[in-house]
Amino acid sequence: SLVDKANYRHFMAKEIHEQPEVVGHTLARYVDMATERVSLPVTLPFDFKDIQRINITACGTASYAGIVAKYWFERFARVPVEVDVASEFRYREAPLRKGDLAIFISQSGETADTLAALRYAKAEGAHTIAVVNVPTSTIARESETVLQTLAGPEIGVASTKAFTCQLMVLANLAIAAGKARGELSDEDETKLVHGLVEIPRLMSDALTTELQIEKLAHRIAKSRDVLYLGRGTSYPLALEGALKLKEISYIHAEGYAAGELKHGPIALIDETMPVVVIAPYDRVFEKTVSNMQEVAARGGNIILMTDAKGAAEATVESLVTIVMPDMAAAFTPMVYAVPVQLLAYHTAVVMGTDVDQPRNLAKSVTVE
Ligand code: G6P
Secondary structure, three states, X not given: OOOXXXXXXXXXXXXXXXXXXXXXXXXXXXXXXXXXXXXXXXXXXXXXXXXXXXXXXXXXXXXXXXXXXXXXXXXXXXXXXXXXXXXXXXXXXXXXXXXXXXXXXXXXXXXXXXXXXXXXXXXXXXXXXXXXOOOOOHHHHHOOXXXXXXXXXXOOOOOOHHHHHHHHXXXXXXXXXXXXXXXXXXXXXXXXXXXXXXXXXXXXXXXXXXXXXXXXXXXXXXXXXXXXXXXXXXXXXXXXXXXXXXHHHOOEEEEEEHHHHHHOHHHHOOOOOEEXXXXXXXXXXXXXXXXXXXHHHOOOEEEEEEEHHHHHHOOOOOOEEEEEOOOOHHHHHHHHHHHHHHHHHHHHHHHOOOOOXXXXXXXXXXXX
């Protein structure tokens, strides 16, 4: 059945490994493979040309998918995006203009704060899109437009495959917005879609880092704190890495924008502190390298996640370098999510925690 662990020790392991497949299914729903164009499964009841601002609202891991999407919408479609956690958005009385677009991201479609935020946005007259995994959920039923993620049932409390499927849907929506607004040409679109089509295979490649990460997990398990750094779309992934680690291994972790290092977390760095640096060779790579040098100078233990080019050009001694496949820079979060999830998973296994049912956490937070 869909909801057994197959040969895996935990649902979370199974769900991490399923990602190439379910992200591929999601891709096939949103892209016309024959023409290599984005083809949304529903007709939007508005024109992206008329949208002046987008609000994205979600909780937990889904909110980090929202931050990645902000970078995509702003880059591909030149439309300003605000991202909020739902518990803040719902009580802030955020001014929404009638006809603006509000996007809600939720695996379960039942998160109380996200649902309340959706109801607020509807009452303000905004167009609403729900990116949800459960099509029969309350959030799916109540939003104007539903864009489904095809992750299948997610059982592990800590979200993994739902996150990468959310990213796949949002990438397509951002490309559609860029096209509609005249910011992307047909050629740009084809190039971006080519990049998306590669993702499932790249995720499979990323899974081959597992043995190396399993070894690394034994070191991470001895740490009191772990810092995650990234820039650009790797910044929300740093937030997600830290969240995943604390949720299931109970080791304190923080995610930071690499450029903010010197505004605080650098004070924490010493020889006992692992620093996970997510740095694909992209347009901000050099900037991240200079942050790594600051960490190295203070004796921090760098765990670098990068590609072959980045590994060759990083002029810093790292404890471990996890070499990721070469790929289009725009979509690295979907692929780099894999080692980030594996590191949290294996650390939790070493710690002997209840990986699928971590203490104090619920899969779906249906009460405030
Ligand atoms: C809980 C889960 C998280 C999830 C969050 C949002 O905290 O443990 O994994 O990211 O809720 O849930 P949703 O169903 O709205 O995506």
